[in-house]
Amino acid sequence: MPVRTGSLSLTTLGNTDICDITKDLQRLVVDSGLKSGLLTVFCPSSTSGLTTVEFEPGAVADLKRLFEELIPSGRDYAHNATWEDGNGHSHMRASLLGPSLTIPFVEKTLLLGAWQQVVYVDFDNRPRHRELVVQMVGE
Amino acid sequence: MPVRTGSLSLTTLGNTDICDITKDLQRLVVDSGLKSGLLTVFCPSSTSGLTTVEFEPGAVADLKRLFEELIPSGRDYAHNATWEDGNGHSHMRASLLGPSLTIPFVEKTLLLGAWQQVVYVDFDNRPRHRELVVQMVGE
Amino acid sequence: MPVRTGSLSLTTLGNTDICDITKDLQRLVVDSGLKSGLLTVFCPSSTSGLTTVEFEPGAVADLKRLFEELIPSGRDYAHNATWEDGNGHSHMRASLLGPSLTIPFVEKTLLLGAWQQVVYVDFDNRPRHRELVVQMVGE
Numbered sequence: 149m150p151v152r153t154g155s156l157s158l159t160t161l162g163n164t165d166i167c168d169i170t171k172d173l174q175r176l177v178v179d180s181g182l183k184s185g186l187l188t189v190f191c192p193s194s195t196s197g198l199t200t201v202e203f204e205p206g207a208v209a210d211l212k213r214l215f216e217e218l219i220p221s222g223r224d225y226a227h228n229a230t231w232e233d234g235n236g237h238s239h240m241r242a243s244l245l246g247p248s249l250t251i252p253f254v255e256k257t258l259l260l261g262a263w264q265q266v267v268y269v270d271f272d273n274r275p276r277h278r279e280l281v282v283q284m285v286g287e
Numbered sequence: 288m289p290v291r292t293g294s295l296s297l298t299t300l301g302n303t304d305i306c307d308i309t310k311d312l313q314r315l316v317v318d319s320g321l322k323s324g325l326l327t328v329f330c331p332s333s334t335s336g337l338t339t340v341e342f343e344p345g346a347v348a349d350l351k352r353l354f355e356e357l358i359p360s361g362r363d364y365a366h367n368a369t370w371e372d373g374n375g376h377s378h379m380r381a382s383l384l385g386p387s388l389t390i391p392f393v394e395k396t397l398l399l400g401a402w403q404q405v406v407y408v409d410f411d412n413r414p415r416h417r418e419l420v421v422q423m424v425g426e
Numbered sequence: 427m428p429v430r431t432g433s434l435s436l437t438t439l440g441n442t443d444i445c446d447i448t449k450d451l452q453r454l455v456v457d458s459g460l461k462s463g464l465l466t467v468f469c470p471s472s473t474s475g476l477t478t479v480e481f482e483p484g485a486v487a488d489l490k491r492l493f494e495e496l497i498p499s500g501r502d503y504a505h506n507a508t509w510e511d512g513n514g515h516s517h518m519r520a521s522l523l524g525p526s527l528t529i530p531f532v533e534k535t536l537l538l539g540a541w542q543q544v545v546y547v548d549f550d551n552r553p554r555h556r557e558l559v560v561q562m563v564g565e
Contacts (some may be wrong), residue, residue, distance in 0.1 A: 150460045151565050153417055153532050158525040179381035184290045186327055188464055188528050198387075201382045202333040206365035209373070214358065214379050226484035227493075240492050243479045247542070250327050250387050250464075254292050259420045259446065260441035261331035264386070281456070281537045285424055285464055285529035285563055286558050287290050323429045323468055325528075325563055341472040345504035346514070348561045353497065355516050389466050389526050392559035393431050398559045400470035403525070424563055426429050 150287075152180040156189070160196075160270035162211045164241070168203045169280070170258075170265045176282050184254040184266070185286015190247060192281060195238040195272040197245030203265035208274040215241050228241050238271035245269060254287070289307035289426075290341075291319040299335075299409035303351045303380070307342045307392040308419070309404045315421050316392050322426015323393040325423070329386060331420060334377040334411040336384030342404035354380050354410070384408060392425070428565075431456040434558040438474075438548035442490045442519070444543070446481045448536075448543045453532050454560050463534040464565015466523060470559060473516040473550040475523030481543035493519050493549070510511070516549035523547060531564070 154176045158167060169189070177187060189198055201207050217240075225236020249266065252259050260266070270276055294317045297306060308328070328330060328337055340346050359379075364375020388405065391398050399405070409415055432454045436445060447467070468475055477483050496519075496520060503514020527544065530537050538544070548554055 151464075153462060167404065182564060184292060184422075186422060186464065188530055189387065190530055190537060192516075192530075192537055192542060194478060194485075194539060197524050199382045202366075202378055203370060204366070205397055206367070206369035207333075207382075209365040210375055211382055212484040213381070218496065225353070226487040227480075227482070228484070230482060230484035236488055239480055239485050240488055243477045243485075243489055244492070244523070245383070246385065246524065246527070250329075250389050250528050252292060252327055252329055252420050254422075259329060261333060262321055263322050264331060264333040273326060276334045281530050283462075283464060322560075323431060325464065325561060327487050328437060336457060339472060339519045339525045341505075341517055342509060343505070345506070345508035346472075347520075348504040348515055349518055350521055353522070357496065382523070385524065387526070389468075389528050391466055391559050393561075395469055398468060398470055400472060405473040 152284045154282045158203055158278045160273045160276050160278060162270050162272040162276055164215050165270045166208050166211060167268045168265045169268050171268055174258055178256050181283045182284055182286040183256060183285055186250055187253055187284045188250045190281040195235055195242050196270045197247055198244045198249040198268055199245055200264050200266050202263045237274040238273055241271040291423045293421045295421055297415060297417045299415050301409050301411040301413045302355050304409045305347050306407045307404045308407050312405055314398055317395050319423045321423055321425040322395060322423055324423055325389055326392055327389045329420040334374055334381050335382045335409045336386055337388040337407055338384055339403045341402045351355050374412040377412055380410040385417045430562045432560045434560055436514040436556045438549050438554050440550045440552045440554055442493050443548045444486050445546045446543045447546050451544055452536055456459060456534050458562045460562055460564040461534060463562055464528055465531055465562045466528045468559040473513055473520050474548045475520045475525055476546055477523055478542045482543045487522050513551045516551055519549040
């Protein structure tokens with residue numbers, strides 16, 4: 149069973165920018181030549197994370213609000229006292245959401261729900277260029 | 288190394304119904320014919336998620352309370368304004384918990400702790416029939 | 427494609443002790459003999475979890491504070507009424523963070539970011555000896 153490793157380049161706005169990467173992942177599955185197996189998408193970053201959501205404007209706005217309420221941007225963080233880069237909240241949001249997501253595929257198709265999209269969430273406090281790791285193992 | 292893809296059918300009560308699926312997953316491992324590898328269980332849904340917990344009534348009640356406190360059901364969500372289905376909180380809880388869980392197995396046995404059960408949590412605001420994806424890769 | 431299963435022994439302080447296990451995981455990748463694939467680290471425990479963070483004292487302190495604020499230790503939990511072991515908050519924190527983390531590796535190297543470390547977080551309310559499961563599938 150082979151391993152296929154690809155990547156996904158993104159330019160984000162930062163500040164909890166929520167980016168739908170579903171079609172990009174599906175294209176990588178097709179390009180891999182594999183028929184079925186596990187796809188793992190991974191953020192090599194400590195200020196961003198991955199999850200799924202119904203990608204419509206209401207739920208996207210709710211998700212941004214949720215992170216602002218659970219982990220506010222406008223308070224003190226010990227990380228900021230160390231580095232003075234002001235993104236202590238970004239690190240906490242990323243650690244809570246997690247950097248890795250694994251999705252099964254069969255017949256060259258990710259087994260997502262009809263109303264379920266994969267989103268990359270960039271919590272950093274400025275626009276960023278990002279390179280995500282996408283690895284598939286299967287047959 | 289082969290890939291085995293199965294599914295798990297569940298009827299839930301919704302409203303953060305916490306369902307112990309440990310025995311079902313263990314049975315799918317035995318039925319797969321694989322000896323060791325990774326099992327991924329995945330929710331093809333944007334209103335449910337997966338984690339592990341000690342499945343006893345106290346911890347189950349605590350987990351339901353936790354989600355109600357972090358992401359209350361009785362407030363406004365932009366998602367509800369769009370769809371009027373009243374389950375904006377369900378979507379947020381699902382995105383925070385995450386739709387995927389990966390567990391190693393060896394000797395046809397999931398390597399869970401003695402007091403650790405795998406739970407599917409249905410956050411939707413009504414009873415649902417659900418079909419989870421269970422995929423194993425290994426040897 | 428072979429499967430390699432190892433383990434990682436840790437002695438922790440409990441009480442949301444945040445332990446950097448990056449070098450241990452990287453060593454297990456090298457020792458596996460595999461070149462590329464997926465590494466899954468799993469906590470066979472219901473009072474601990476895994477994530478990534480920039481492992482510097484400020485962010486580590488912020489992460490401890492975050493869990494204390496979201497899921498306080500000094501309040502009532504139904505789990506405690508059942509078992510009287512006082513670690514109801516530990517169970518909730520573990521369920522929210524999650525017991526599993528999957529990371530791709532290529533050329534015998536985990537594809538982590540430059541400022542990203544893998545951490546095991548022991549939420550139990552006393553020091554513990556722990557044995558984590560580390561499994562790699564690949565080629």
